Amino acid sequence: MANLYNVILFGAPNSVVELIQEIGRVGRDEKDAVAFLLYNLYHLLKVDLEARNMYMSLECRRLLMLKPFLSTVEFVEAKTGTGLHSCCDFCAKNYSCCLCTLSDIEKLFQHTRYDASKLLTEDENTELYDLLDNDDIVDMSLLLDTLEVTE
Template sequence: MYKKDASNIYSYLKTELPECDMLDMCHSETPEEKKTNIIKELQTADSQLKMVIATSALGMGIDVVDTHSVILYGVPKHLTDIIQEIGRVGRDGKSSVAMLLYNSYHLNKVDPDVKEMYKTQNCRRLSLLSAFITKHELDDLQSNKERVCSCCDLCSALCTGSARSFAPIEKFFSSNINDEETASSGDSEATEPYVPDDDEATEPYNRDV
């Protein structure tokens, strides 16, 4: 996520939820003392801080406790970045969810294997792990049919019956998407696709600019 994106998202949420004190933001220009306090709160089980809008400046390798969902806005340039960013959640071994939110232009300046993971029609987990584990391990993972219902969005679409369970963040987004589709179903007016401005489209890729 760009610093500008983090600021815009944070400003929007604070405008919509002016009395919310469970939200904070962290990027490269965040004072070190505030950054330290945010990290401390994220490592405290009963913390009042429930959501942080952050770039990679928040720091890799920190143990975030009792956190089971993360949203990646935009596309990290390398697979290792994705592993690091989604690896902040589920540190207690409980089921967790990483949601990917992006536009097609976000894929313009990323590694080919990252683009493949985002555009694959098979399994995102297998695509992500292919660069980090052996072919034998990949084959074992692929042959394990029990993983389907708790794997990725593509695999879960193949899951039948009551085995598929949804995390709270999945339920929230699914409900809102369905509501929007219902509301817009009778609207025939075309909408223009989002196109980034010249600065945003051409600036060198840096997760914290």
């Protein structure tokens, strides 16, 4: 599709490959594009471990997403930012490269962002991590109890 520069995904794609497929529909003409991924902890129950780790990471999400698809040389170039400026939300928030500017859609969402991990106590975070780290099927009642959610 031509002239698409923003995409909003509701719910976390099940894998990094699915995420790339969904966000790869924008910015086809090499102009800057923005992808927003809106999800909650329930969505993370159904994603594979690689995707879950990327969504919850405190590292550059762009590099984590690209790493499986790049050669070592390409990855080093992407990591050092050779000729590119494309900060993910984590990098834009935590590093001052002085090149980050917000698109109109980013301005719309800038005041609604929050870190879900900060909404839980340390003990609740540990319990939730233990639940989500298990590769078995998770009993939703355990997750709801951990988050103190009523059905």
